[in-house]
Amino acid sequence: MATQKMFFSGFGGQGVLMIGRNIAYAAMLEGKEVTFLPSYGPEMRGGTANCTVIVSDKSISSPLIYEADLVCVMNLPSLIKFERMVKPKKFLFVNSSIISQSATRSDIQTAYVNANEIAKGLGNEKAANMVMLGAIVKKTGVVSFDSIEHVMEKTFAGKKQSVIDLNRNALHAWD
Amino acid sequence: MSERVLMKGNEAFGEAAIRGGCRYYVGYPITPQNELTEFMSREMSKRGGKFVQAESELASINMAYGIAAAGGNVFVSSASPGIALMQEGLSFICSAELPLVALNVSRGGPGIGGIQPGQADYNQVTRGGGNGDYHIPVFAPASIQESIDMLYDAFSLADEWRNPIMILADGMIGQMMEPVTLPEPKIPVSEAEIAIRKPWALSGTKKGNRSVVKSLRMQPNDLEKHVEKLFEKYRQAEKELVKYDTDRIEDAEVVFVSFGTTARIVSEVIDMLTEDGIKAGLIRPISLWPFPEEAFSKLNPKTKVVISAELNMGQMMTDVKAAVCGRFPVRLINRTGGIIPTSLEIYERAKKILGEYR
Amino acid sequence: MRTIFEPTKGMLPVDTSYCPGCTHGIAHRLIMECVEEKGRLGDTLGVSPIGCSVVAHEFMNIDMCESAHGRAPAVAAGLRRVHPNHLIFTYQGDGDLASIGAAEIIHAANRGEKFTTFFINNAIYGMTGGQMAPTTLIGQKSTTSVEGRKKEVNGMPLRVSELLATIDGAVFVERVALNSPANIRKARRAVMKALEVQEKGLGFSFVEFLSACPTNWGYQPIDALKWLTENMIPYYPLGNLRCPEEVK
Ligand SMILES: Cc1ncc(C[n+]2csc(CCOP(=O)(O)OP(=O)(O)O)c2C)c(N)n1
Ligand code: SF4
Ligand SMILES: [Mg+2]
Numbered sequence: 044m045a046t047q048k049m050f051f052s053g054f055g056g057q058g059v060l061m062i063g064r065n066i067a068y069a070a071m072l073e074g075k076e077v078t079f080l081p082s083y084g085p086e087m088r089g090g091t092a093n094c095t096v097i098v099s100d101k102s103i104s105s106p107l108i109y110e111a112d113l114v115c116v117m118n119l120p121s122l123i124k125f126e127r128m129v130k131p132k133k134f135l136f137v138n139s140s141i142i143s144q145s146a147t148r149s150d151i152q153t154a155y156v157n158a159n160e161i162a163k164g165l166g167n168e169k170a171a172n173m174v175m176l177g178a179i180v181k182k183t184g185v186v187s188f189d190s191i192e193h194v195m196e197k198t199f200a201g202k203k204q205s206v207i208d209l210n211r212n213a214l215h216a217w218d
Numbered sequence: 219m220s221e222r223v224l225m226k227g228n229e230a231f232g233e234a235a236i237r238g239g240c241r242y243y244v245g246y247p248i249t250p251q252n253e254l255t256e257f258m259s260r261e262m263s264k265r266g267g268k269f270v271q272a273e274s275e276l277a278s279i280n281m282a283y284g285i286a287a288a289g290g291n292v293f294v295s296s297a298s299p300g301i302a303l304m305q306e307g308l309s310f311i312c313s314a315e316l317p318l319v320a321l322n323v324s325r326g327g328p329g330i331g332g333i334q335p336g337q338a339d340y341n342q343v344t345r346g347g348g349n350g351d352y353h354i355p356v357f358a359p360a361s362i363q364e365s366i367d368m369l370y371d372a373f374s375l376a377d378e379w380r381n382p383i384m385i386l387a388d389g390m391i392g393q394m395m396e397p398v399t400l401p402e403p404k405i406p407v408s409e410a411e412i413a414i415r416k417p418w419a420l421s422g423t424k425k426g427n428r429s430v431v432k433s434l435r436m437q438p439n440d441l442e443k444h445v446e447k448l449f450e451k452y453r454q455a456e457k458e459l460v461k462y463d464t465d466r467i468e469d470a471e472v473v474f475v476s477f478g479t480t481a482r483i484v485s486e487v488i489d490m491l492t493e494d495g496i497k498a499g500l501i502r503p504i505s506l507w508p509f510p511e512e513a514f515s516k517l518n519p520k521t522k523v524v525i526s527a528e529l530n531m532g533q534m535m536t537d538v539k540a541a542v543c544g545r546f547p548v549r550l551i552n553r554t555g556g557i558i559p560t561s562l563e564i565y566e567r568a569k570k571i572l573g574e575y576r
Numbered sequence: 577m578r579t580i581f582e583p584t585k586g587m588l589p590v591d592t593s594y595c596p597g598c599t600h601g602i603a604h605r606l607i608m609e610c611v612e613e614k615g616r617l618g619d620t621l622g623v624s625p626i627g628c629s630v631v632a633h634e635f636m637n638i639d640m641c642e643s644a645h646g647r648a649p650a651v652a653a654g655l656r657r658v659h660p661n662h663l664i665f666t667y668q669g670d671g672d673l674a675s676i677g678a679a680e681i682i683h684a685a686n687r688g689e690k691f692t693t694f695f696i697n698n699a700i701y702g703m704t705g706g707q708m709a710p711t712t713l714i715g716q717k718s719t720t721s722v723e724g725r726k727k728e729v730n731g732m733p734l735r736v737s738e739l740l741a742t743i744d745g746a747v748f749v750e751r752v753a754l755n756s757p758a759n760i761r762k763a764r765r766a767v768m769k770a771l772e773v774q775e776k777g778l779g780f781s782f783v784e785f786l787s788a789c790p791t792n793w794g795y796q797p798i799d800a801l802k803w804l805t806e807n808m809i810p811y812y813p814l815g816n817l818r819c820p821e822e823v824k
Binding site for chain 3: 246252
């Protein structure tokens with residue numbers, strides 16, 4: 044893996060920035076160069092949120108991308124807008140609990156993850172982003188589960204054990 | 219070396235300032251630098267410093283003037299329209315020769331403009347938006363690590379030159395995250411040391427001299443003499459504070475000039491052009507004032523065109539043209555309003571331009 | 577069929593961009609209903625601030641101009657010089673009016689400028705994401721006062737209506753709240769009176785609305801109204817502080 048360009052998009056509040064940040068953090072722990080670039084502004088008003096993550100063995104010049112090795116969409120507007128960004132043969136992750144439509148392209152690898160349903164089954168729909176994160180790690184191996192768990196230990200330090208357990212279970216829930 | 223941490227630009231600015239000797243921070247909310255003001259509101263008092271949320275940027279810069287006049291190492295930050303409001307104060311501070319560090323996390327303009335990243339404050343910060351003859355050294359980082367290094371050094375630099383130092387970042391650097399290594403904290407100047415280290419500062423006549431901080435000079439002769447003295451300092455600064463980077467300019471047929479985040483995108487464009495067999499290079503001004511004119515003397519005669527790539531309508535191009543001095547054609551690739559071009563867009567536009575000169 | 581309700585023509589038929597439960601929209605509608613009732617939609621000029629309501633001109637169906645942060649009263653004073661007989665108002669948040677624009681509002685009031693200022697006090701900087709405002713309550717958490725506002729550090733929350741009521745030129749000053757149907761009806765009456773003061777050329781008129789920002793307060797809309805009722809009203813008492821005889 045030389046350079047992996049990734050893009051995550053969804054409604055504000057779905058935790059898409061968290062997915063990207065966890066991957067960036069884990070990749071850094073693995074000694075990689077990373078950039079994490081979130082959208083910003085008064086997103087709180089029901090708008091969309093997205094972020095770009097680049098992971099590389101060498102130093103990264105532009106943190107902006109126009110095509111991606113991995114696109115993850117958590118809502119329909121994001122699918123419509125960003126499906127075209129996926130490089131041929133590369134990955135598209137679709138949250139099929141929220142998006143009933145299928146991808147239109149057949150030259151890419153699309154994974155449908157019913158993230159919200161799985162998370163609900165584990166007791167809290169809010170962990171849908173962690174389910175998606177787990178699916179991405181499992182299918183692409185962009186970072187290791189070990190590194191992600193390490194990140195979670197740090198970010199959830201001081202949180203209730205039940206919260207930590209929920210997120211860890213969510214991470215490994217998809218197969 | 220300490221370990222790498224993943225930090226958001228805005229928070230890294232604050233951490234670097236504190237480690238660099240900042241004891242006082244004054245701010246007022248404005249996007250895209252709010253996380254810095256928020257970080258300082260949490261951290262300053264914990265780290266032995268002081269935080270003030272001012273009622274406006276007009277107040278911020280004048281509180282900073284007061285802090286600097288009293289000998290404190292002070293940091294102010296804002297974004298474009300807020301920096302505009304500070305111009306009167308900055309002019310005053312330059313005349314009074316006070317050290318201060320100011321950060322502009324810039325966005326699109328004019329007017330209230332927008333909140334996405336921009337570089338349209340180039341003229342505002344390099345020309346000095348306030349009245350009178352003065353200069354402020356301006357440095358533009360292209361990464362979070364570089365921002366950290368600049369802010370870490372900025373406080374001692376300001377003290378040394380007794381002048382404001384401006385860092386021009388933008389919304390992209392402020393909002394993004396990158397792994398960084400943080401420098402060891404410096405020991406900040408304590409209030410007790412001020413009288414000894416800064417005898418010109420206001421700490422009371424008991425220190426043995428009387429300090430007056432001022433900019434009023436009613437006699438034209440006095441004012442002229444004062445301005446000439448300031449300019450001796452600026453001329454020195456023009457020699458000593460110039461900073462830039464170059465990449466592959468030795469045999470380049472197209473040379474980009476670009477600063478800050480745009481320069482990072484251009485770096486990728488240079489790789490893309492190189493793959494096509496086109497020799498491309500980059501001059502990245504790190505100090506915007508003084509502008510690195512000397513870098514342009516290194517351009518080879520085979521250079522066909524110089525392209526200024528910026529997020530505004532070509533403000534830096536004026537300086538580029540002056541530096542190129544008619545030796546090569548100078549063209550512009552730009553976006554504005556908060557739009558950042560992708561490497562693909564710059565690449566395509568550059569190829570088109572190059573086609574005209576080949 | 578008999579029409580029993582019609583949305584005011586003073587509001588454009590579009591959705592506002594305000595958050596769910598935000599009371600900016602209610603204030604907009606009250607003001608525009610009153611302007612329409614007075615038959616003045618065609619010759620009313622509004623000035624929007626810098627804050628969430630900078631976009632008021634996308635919703636209010638009148639001529640409007642934006643203003644730099646805090647400067648709306650100066651801009652309105654300028655509009656007034658050109659149009660002596662129009663209805664003119666500024667619409668400003670608490671960061672805009674009570675913080676960066678404190679000088680402009682005091683001097684507009686002191687000159688007895690013949691326009692009306694509608695002041696939306698939500699005890700926070702909404703647009704920029706929840707920083708402390710001069711009106712933030714003691715103990716209230718914000719992103720620049722994570723442990724709650726402290727009197728020793730930040731002073732007490734500024735009571736703008738009371739402050740302006742000490743100025744002779746501010747002839748009409750009233751504080752209202754957008755927390756209940758009854759209070760909203762009272763708010764409407766205050767808006768009508770403030771505009772009447774202006775039409776009669778009596779001086780500067782001012783209405784402060786206690787308003788909810790569920791997003792930055794971190795409450796659901798209903799809980800935000802409850803918080804407003806239980807915390808803001810006790811510190812910012814409702815009622816009229818000044819009213820000229822002519823409109824009583
Ligand atoms: C000169 C200047 N400083 C700062 C800002 C950033 N800014 C935009 S809106 C705002 C405050 C908004 O708060 P408020 O007036 O209370 O209105 P609300 O959003 O709460 O309705 C600030 C500080 C700006 N746009 N211009
Ligand atoms: S941030 Fe607050 S004031 Fe702004 S629209 Fe949302 S609820 Fe209203
Ligand atoms: Mg407010």
